[in-house]
Amino acid sequence: MQETTAGMTARSALRPTDYLVLPLLCAAVFVSYIDRTNISVAAIAMQRQFGWNETEKGLVLSAFFMGYILSMVATGALANKYGGKRVLGIAVLWWSLFTILTPPAALKSLPILVMTRIALGLGEAAVFPAAINMIGRWVAPSLRSRAVSLMVSSLYIGTVFALPVTGRLVHSYGWPMPFYLFGAVGLVWTAIWFMAVGDGYRVEPPASLRREPIPWRRLLRLPPLWAIVVAHFSSNWLLYVLLAWLPSYFKHTFGVTLADAGLLSAAPWLTAFVMANLAGHLADLLLRRGRSPGHVRKLMQTIALGGSGISLLLLPGATSLGAGLLLMCCAAGAGAVSLSGFAPNCFDVAPRQADVIWGISNTFATVPGIVGVYATGWLVDRTGSFSAPFLLTAAIALLGALVYLVFASGERLID
Secondary structure: OOOOHHHHHHHHOOOHHHHHHHHHHHHHHHHHHHHHHHHHHHHHHHHHHHOOOHHHHHHHHHHHHHHHHHOHHHHHHHHHHHOHHHHHHHHHHHHHHHHHOHHHHHHHOHHHHHHHHHHHHHHHOOHHHHHHHHHHHHOOHHHHHHHHHHHHHHHHHHHHHHHHHHHHHHHHHOOHHHHHHHHHHHHHHHHHHHHHOOOOOOOOOOHHHOOOOOOHHHHHOOHHHHHHHHHHHHHHHHHHHHHHHHHHHHHHHHOOOHHHHHHHHHHHHHHHHHHHHHHHHHHHHHHHOOOOHHHHHHHHHHHHHHHHHHHHHHHHHOOOHHHHHHHHHHHHHHHHHHHHOHHHHHHHHOHHHHHHHHHHHHHHHOHHHHHHHHHHHHHHHHHOOOHHHHHHHHHHHHHHHHHHHHHOOOOOOOO
16 A cells, blocks of 8 residues: 555654553553552452452452443444544553552542542553554554554453562562552653653654544444454453463362462463464464455464463373463463454454454453353362363354455445
8 A cells, every 4th residue: 555645754753752551551451560569458458358259259359340331332332433642641640649549548438449440440441442542543454463462461461460570569568559650650651651752653644634433333234343352352252251260270270379370371371472463473474464354363363362262172182281281382372362363353343443453342352351260160169170161261252263264345335
């Protein structure tokens, strides 16, 4: 695609700091995950101090998702209308403040803490739709697979970082410290974002210059949109189940210590980060060599859900720690390839509504964070092992791959 004169003018006017856009988007995802994950460790000390029962602790841990799931579509629409820079900057400021407010809220009362966590989720809902909007404005189509993969895969690094660092901070300085420190990091990010990132664009035509209404009815009638939703849901079922239950799997199945379980759990996420970014480069390479977007997206998504599903089907047969760890790395690594499948597919089918499509799909894809995590615990209680929940996760992955193969498209369906 040739650039227009306006596009070349926009490029020539770039400041050196404009090349910080993608690294700052990755940093925003990293910050969002350390801010949402720190309470999973801090809650252990908080429970002791405040005398919560398991139900109250579960309410605190799940409150985030109440706000997160409710505002996903709205933040996608706001990013589409006002631009990702403004929406993301305000969102990070919002959730960083509520991260800092978490300790005083907990000291005040349980209901106020729950409302604070809901508010945190409301802010974090904007991170992916707004980041997708910015990628659409700043990253050329030939580079978007790797850009989306790098941006989203930053959540793996945030997770690997947050769990041990939060534990160390809680042990050395008390449970409030991670909230104050991580919240302050978000405030610093916000200041850099508004000072360094320009209001322009690098990709022509700029979404900001066309204030067209969002074609909700046309979007919601597109089968390829629902293929993205199904693939996102299936991929996130795997993601959330592993995020919540990996340490417990290693401890329960192989009898390792809790500390060793935490260390072992880092390996699958580091594998996922590497595989996501390798797949992003491969997807863009295939597109440059003339493969159709539909072919590339379906190939990547099939590798992702098929590979993770097969790995989980084999997992009950793992009789050693090494075999279990290897299969977990295969499952997480394969699943991460989806960041070159469904994730950039929104740019293929409706580039001007990519942020809205992400908001819609991530609304459904948040459900596994609630239902999938709960169902895994329920099945482990009933069966005494992780075989049943991993088989369920494998079935969802393989079904998701089939639906995506049948209904996904790489064609532009809405201009």
